[in-house]
Amino acid sequence: MATVTFDHATRIYPGTERPAVDALNLEVADGEFLVLVGPSGCGKSTSLRMLAGLEDVNSGRILIGDRDVTDVQPKDRDIAMVFQNYALYPHMSVADNMGFALKIAGKPKKEIRERVEEAAKILDLSEYLDRKPKALSGGQRQRVAMGRAIVRQPQVFLMDEPLSNLDAKLRVQTRTQIASLQRRLGVTTVYVTHDQTEALTMGDRICVMKLGVLQQVGTPRDMYDRPANVFVAGFIGSPAMNLGTFSIKDGHATLGDAAIPLTRTTQEAVTEADKGEITLGFRPEALDVVSEGTDGSFAIDVNLVEELGSDAFVYGELANRKEAEALGSGEDDSQVIVRVDPRTPPMKGDRIHVVIREGQKHVFSAASGERLPE
Amino acid sequence: MPSALKITAAAPDPALLDLPWHIPLEDWPEKTLAALPRGISRHVVRFVRLSGRVLAVKEIGESVAYREYELLRDLGRLDVPSVEPVGVITGRTTPEGEELNSVLITQHLKFSLPYRALFSRYLAPDTATRLIDALAVLLVRLHLTGFYWGDVSLSNTLFRRDAGEFAAYLVDAETGELHDSLTRGQREYDLEIARVNIIGELMDLDAGDLLLDEVDTVAVGEMIVSRYHELWDELTRVEEFGTTERWRVSDRIRRLNELGYDVGELQMTTDIDGTTVAIQPKVVDAGHHHRRLMRLTGLDVEENQARRLLNDMDTYQAATDQLGENEEFVAHEWLAEVFEPTVRAIPRHLRGKLEPAEFFHELLEHRWFMAQNAGHDIPMPQAVDSYIDNVLRHRPDEEAILGLDTATLRAIEHD
Numbered sequence: 001m002a003t004v005t006f007d008h009a010t011r012i013y014p015g016t017e018r019p020a021v022d023a024l025n026l027e028v029a030d031g032e033f034l035v036l037v038g039p040s041g042c043g044k045s046t047s048l049r050m051l052a053g054l055e056d057v058n059s060g061r062i063l064i065g066d067r068d069v070t071d072v073q074p075k076d077r078d079i080a081m082v083f084q085n086y087a088l089y090p091h092m093s094v095a096d097n098m099g100f101a102l103k104i105a106g107k108p109k110k111e112i113r114e115r116v117e118e119a120a121k122i123l124d125l126s127e128y129l130d131r132k133p134k135a136l137s138g139g140q141r142q143r144v145a146m147g148r149a150i151v152r153q154p155q156v157f158l159m160d161e162p163l164s165n166l167d168a169k170l171r172v173q174t175r176t177q178i179a180s181l182q183r184r185l186g187v188t189t190v191y192v193t194h195d196q197t198e199a200l201t202m203g204d205r206i207c208v209m210k211l212g213v214l215q216q217v218g219t220p221r222d223m224y225d226r227p228a229n230v231f232v233a234g235f236i237g238s239p240a241m242n243l244g245t246f247s248i249k250d251g252h253a254t255l256g257d258a259a260i261p262l263t264r265t266t267q268e269a270v271t272e273a274d275k276g277e278i279t280l281g282f283r284p285e286a287l288d289v290v291s292e293g294t295d296g297s298f299a300i301d302v303n304l305v306e307e308l309g310s311d312a313f314v315y316g317e318l319a320n321r322k323e324a325e326a327l328g329s330g331e332d333d334s335q336v337i338v339r340v341d342p343r344t345p346p347m348k349g350d351r352i353h354v355v356i357r358e359g360q361k362h363v364f365s366a367a368s369g370e371r372l373p374e
Numbered sequence: 375m376p377s378a379l380k381i382t383a384a385a386p387d388p389a390l391l392d393l394p395w396h397i398p399l400e401d402w403p404e405k406t407l408a409a410l411p412r413g414i415s416r417h418v419v420r421f422v423r424l425s426g427r428v429l430a431v432k433e434i435g436e437s438v439a440y441r442e443y444e445l446l447r448d449l450g451r452l453d454v455p456s457v458e459p460v461g462v463i464t465g466r467t468t469p470e471g472e473e474l475n476s477v478l479i480t481q482h483l484k485f486s487l488p489y490r491a492l493f494s495r496y497l498a499p500d501t502a503t504r505l506i507d508a509l510a511v512l513l514v515r516l517h518l519t520g521f522y523w524g525d526v527s528l529s530n531t532l533f534r535r536d537a538g539e540f541a542a543y544l545v546d547a548e549t550g551e552l553h554d555s556l557t558r559g560q561r562e563y564d565l566e567i568a569r570v571n572i573i574g575e576l577m578d579l580d581a582g583d584l585l586l587d588e589v590d591t592v593a594v595g596e597m598i599v600s601r602y603h604e605l606w607d608e609l610t611r612v613e614e615f616g617t618t619e620r621w622r623v624s625d626r627i628r629r630l631n632e633l634g635y636d637v638g639e640l641q642m643t644t645d646i647d648g649t650t651v652a653i654q655p656k657v658v659d660a661g662h663h664h665r666r667l668m669r670l671t672g673l674d675v676e677e678n679q680a681r682r683l684l685n686d687m688d689t690y691q692a693a694t695d696q697l698g699e700n701e702e703f704v705a706h707e708w709l710a711e712v713f714e715p716t717v718r719a720i721p722r723h724l725r726g727k728l729e730p731a732e733f734f735h736e737l738l739e740h741r742w743f744m745a746q747n748a749g750h751d752i753p754m755p756q757a758v759d760s761y762i763d764n765v766l767r768h769r770p771d772e773e774a775i776l777g778l779d780t781a782t783l784r785a786i787e788h789d
Contacts, residue, residue, distance in 0.1 A: 013554075014554065014555070015554065052559075052563070053559040053563065054522075054557065054559045054560045054563055055557060055559065055560075056557045056559065073558075073559060073562050073563075074559050074562060074563040074566065075562065075563065075566040087416055087527070087529065087571075089574055089575070089577070089578035089581070090578065090582075091578045091579070091581040091582030091584075092577065092578050092581045093581075096577070096581065100573075100574050100577055101570060101574075103577070104570060104573050104574075104592055104595075164435070164437065164438070165434065165435045165438050166435070167435070167473075167475070
């Protein structure tokens with residue numbers, strides 16, 4: 001087991017100017033499950049491949065434990081790419097299917113058997129070890145393939161969108177399996193996905209990237225509660241956070257009829273570059289429906305109510321807003337999403353009044369997008 | 375048929391609509407299939423006969439299906455030996471409205487052989503070696519074009535006979551990626567995957583008693599690494615020599631031609647005082663003999679077959695006293711007088727056994743042995759009759775060996 005360190009690691013593809021990964025600094029703790037997430041082109045896969053040794057590192061270093069592996073060939077890095085290939089060999093027993101890589105490496109028979117048995121126990125395959133793969137179910141076969149990586153006892157597991165080929169139901173199932181397996185094994189794991197839900201549910205920590213630049217690293221809770229910038233705020237969470245650009249007037253962020261008080265600390269952090277504006281965000285569940293005229297409240301015209309049983313979401317527009325004023329979620333920048341009590345949802349066409357709960361608004365510099373203090 | 379069914383294909387065949395897309399591939403009726411499915415596989419794959427050709431249908435996720443389709447098309451454009459993609463079908467649903475996985479359709483490569491079909495009882499060591507040679511050639515060719523395979527194995531490859539050797543074709547591009555060029559790490563990792571997969575496949579044969587005892591699986595598998603490096607180095611290494619040894623430039627090109635490569639671009643640099651020259655091939659294209667034969671005769675055959683046919687053409691040129699004659703004329707005459715009559719002599723019902731070019735190659739071998747025994751030349755018609763009666767008739771049909779899916783191994787006899 002080992003830590004993984006990206007130290008100013010940069011990858012510039014030949015013939016391009018902008019780095020695909022730009023001076024990435026990242027420490028993955030021993031035994032940690034770290035998820036790299038971001039939209040396509042953000043550099044997450046390139047980062048993983050730099051760690052795997054498949055992409056050259058143009059500047060900076062990559063370390064596994066204390067060892068600088070920047071110029072080490074992939075096969076000598078002691079890593080395992082999981083889900084690369086799960087063809088099983090029909091004439092070989094399940095045990096041999098799991099252990100053959102060790103046999104190739106010339107490990108003694110006894111050691112191979114021990115490692116295979118250990119892996120089989122973790123994977124619930126102990127009773128099948130002497131059978132042929134034909135006798136196994138689809139899920140069991142997949143676990144044998146995982147076993148192949150496990151018996152090698154690599155320092156780090158690497159997974160690049162391993163679930164992208166599965167249908168939605170199987171994806172949720174396998175997601176849980178991988179996460180719990182990783183925790184049982186305690187092997188440092190770096191996992192790449194474009195899906196923020198996958199990231200939130202699986203990772204000990206998440207690393208959000210955009211255009212080759214690291215945006216924020218933290219626990220799923222950190223990312224959700226204290227996004228470091230507007231991009232992370234809009235990317236993490238489903239339904240997405242509502243975000244809008246407000247004008248600052250008399251200590252309030254104002255947009256249409258809405259006037260939301262700002263603390264002195266926030267006001268002081270605003271600079272000239274912000275041109276009297278501030279980006280304000282709040283999650284759909286950070287709102288309370290109140291009666292008209294409540295201090296700090298603003299009105300939303302309901303366009304659609306989505307009832308999910310446990311929750312109900314209102315999709316609506318800020319009332320009395322001017323043409324150019326936009327307040328909306330990452331999914332649709334003209335629609336505000338509000339979570340309401342599923343037992344008393346409003347109707348389409350209603351006007352509701354809401355306030356942002358104390359301490360649940362997020363403020364960002366309009367110019368830089370960086371989080372401002374409150 | 376549900377209205378949402380979507381077919382993406384370069385040349386859509388309306389007959390595709392007649393296939394039962396509303397049924398999971400696994401449950402397709404036997405009458406639709408060109409061969410019965412066997413064994414276990416990562417994906418469900420079925421072969422069907424449609425409009426006179428055989429198609430392989432593979433059930434996979436939509437995005438993966440489109441990706442693999444595009445990759446196979448790119449490989450085709452780059453002239454890399456690979457299966458030809460026919461199309462992707464998405465939006466499949468059962469009559470009950472349940473969604474079904476998308477499918478990728480590829481054309482079955484005629485006269486191609488899954489490696490498991492290349493031995494009836496045991497895999498002979500020299501067959502294994504020749505397969506690995508062919509795979510090394512393919513891998514180098516893929517890497518030269520910037521293709522990272524990600525899952526190199528004997529079972530993801532199809533083989534065609536090539537004048538006693540084999541030519542390898544890529545079948546499964548699911549894990550592949552096309553880059554401008556590959557890093558050394560990508561090439562080495564692909565090679566490592568190849569090594570481990572091949573040894574695994576050989577160990578499986580061993581476990582199924584399909585390998586002769588003397589075969590050292592690890593040693594045979596490691597050959598892919600050495601063969602690959604030998605070829606890669608020959609094709610890409612920098613060669614330095616004194617300015618007086620300029621003949622070494624043409625010598626290098628000749629060596630590459632012999633290996634079957636044309637040199638598209640050769641970089642030549644001299645040091646500051648001009649006493650040494652360094653050369654390095656920058657662009658090499660496989661298929662030197664293939665292209666030459668194609669230009670002369672229009673015959674589209676494998677590299678070694680082309681070499682063989684070109685040799686026969688040279689022999690013909692000498693034997694007919696036409697050494698000073700224009701090569702195009704001689705080629706035309708050879709085609710009309712030698713190659714075509716010989717190939718036409720194969721009875722129609724035996725034409726599914728071997729490709730014409732391979733038949734011609736084997737015939738030349740056969741005639742040579744006959745001549746050795748007889749102590750004199752054997753006229754072609756006599757050799758043809760003897761070959762058909764003594765050899766060809768007893769060979770299995772190889773035009774469409776199906777039902778051996780390529781993703782996983784299986785035993786022909788024991789399954």
